[in-house]
Amino acid sequence: MKNLEENLEKAYVQLGISQKHQGSINTYLTLLKLKDQDTYEHSIRVGLLGIKVAEHSSLDQKALFYAGTLHDIGKILISPEVFNKKDMEEMNKHAEYGYKLLTGVHEFSAQIALRHHKYQQEKYPKKLKKSETKLSKDTKSEIDFYARILSVIDFYDAITTRDDHKFGKKKLNTEEIKKLIIKNHPDQELLINKLYTDKIFRAEN
Numbered sequence: 224m225k226n227l228e229e230n231l232e233k234a235y236v237q238l239g240i241s242q243k244h245q246g247s248i249n250t251y252l253t254l255l256k257l258k259d260q261d262t263y264e265h266s267i268r269v270g271l272l273g274i275k276v277a278e279h280s281s282l283d284q285k286a287l288f289y290a291g292t293l294h295d296i297g298k299i300l301i302s303p304e305v306f307n308k309k310d311m312e313e314m315n316k317h318a319e320y321g322y323k324l325l326t327g328v329h330e331f332s333a334q335i336a337l338r339h340h341k342y343q344q345e346k347y348p349k350k351l352k353k354s355e356t357k358l359s360k361d362t363k364s365e366i367d368f369y370a371r372i373l374s375v376i377d378f379y380d381a382i383t384t385r386d387d388h389k390f391g392k393k394k395l396n397t398e399e400i401k402k403l404i405i406k407n408h409p410d411q412e413l414l415i416n417k418l419y420t421d422k423i424f425r426a427e428n
Contacts, residue, residue, distance in 0.1 A: 224264060227264060227267050227268065227271075228267070230267075230271055231267050231270070231271070231292075234270070234271060234274060234288060237274070238274070238284055238285050238288060240285070244289075244329075247328065247329070248289070248292055248293065251292075251293060251296050251299075251324070252266065252267070252292065254296075254299045255295065255296060255298065255299055257299075258298055258299045258301075258306065259298065259306065262295050262298055265295065265380055265381065265384070266291070266292050266293070266294065266295050266296070267292060268380050268384065269291035269292070269294060269373070269376050269377055269380050270287075270288045270289070270290075270291030270292030270293075271288075271291070272291065272376050272379075272380060272423075273287030273288050273290065273291035273373065273376055274287065274288050275423050276372065276376055276418065276423060279417075279418065279421060279423050280372075280414070282369070282372070283369075286331060286369055287369065287372065287373060287376070289329055289331065289332045290331070290332045290335035290336070290339075290369060290370075290373050291373060291376060291377075293321070293325060293329060293332045293335075293336060294321065294332070294335060294336050294339045294373060294377060295317060295321065295336075296320075296321045296324055296325065296336065297316070297317035297318060297319065297320030297321030297322070297323070297324060297336060298314075298317045298320070298321075299320075299324075300317070300320040300323075300324070301313065301314060301316070301317055301320070315340070318336060318337055318338070318339065318340050319337065321333070321336030321337065322334070322336050322337035324336075331366065331369075334358075334366045334370070335366065335369060335370045335373050338366070338367070338370035338374075339370055339373050339374050339377055340374070341370065341374075342370065342371045342374040342408060342410075343374055343377075343378055343407050343408070371408070371410070371411060372411070372414070374408065375404060375408050375411050375414070375415060378404055378407055378408065379400075379404055379424055382395070382400055382403060382404070383400060397419075397425070401415065401416075401419055401424075404424075
């Protein structure tokens with residue numbers, strides 16, 4: 224975990240993240256760490272991998288870094304009882320909670336947090352809340368595009384690193400993992416194949 228946190232600090236420098244935003248991100252992550260260590264580490268990994276995917280795909284590195292580190296932040300509002308029992312109906316509300324926590328602070332990441340499960344097999348929330356900020360058609364398209372990419376990164380990290388993932392504890396090989404990611408994100412098959420070909424995605428992070 225020490226290396227993970229060191230890499231987070233390096234990312235701040237690499238991307239030129241302001242002290243104000245570093246403090247904001249660290250505050251959210253600290254609260255997440257107090258809630259669940261695994262989710263805390265997952266969030267940092269997704270943020271760091273977001274930088275690599277963005278660089279590889281000529282996308283905005285800061286956008287995917289912020290969205291990655293903050294996408295699961297809504298879980299800090301899930302009660303301990305629900306969290307420990309893994310009540311999925313309640314757990315799924317973390318996407319909406321994340322939006323509430325981030326809107327007005329990290330607006331783009333708030334929109335991604337709300338949508339990052341809309342493009343996975345579960346597809347929630349069923350209905351998106353109307354944004355409190357007026358968004359142009361182009362901005363909505365950009366949010367949708369980045370949410371789809373973040374969804375792939377989130378799924379990839381979960382399935383390659385987390386023992387409690389819903390697909391079970393069976394160790395999957397690279398090809399099995401790749402097929403599952405594509406199955407859950409068929410519209411991103413070309414990107415997924417390229418990320419594997421160029422070794423951005425591997426058997427393990």
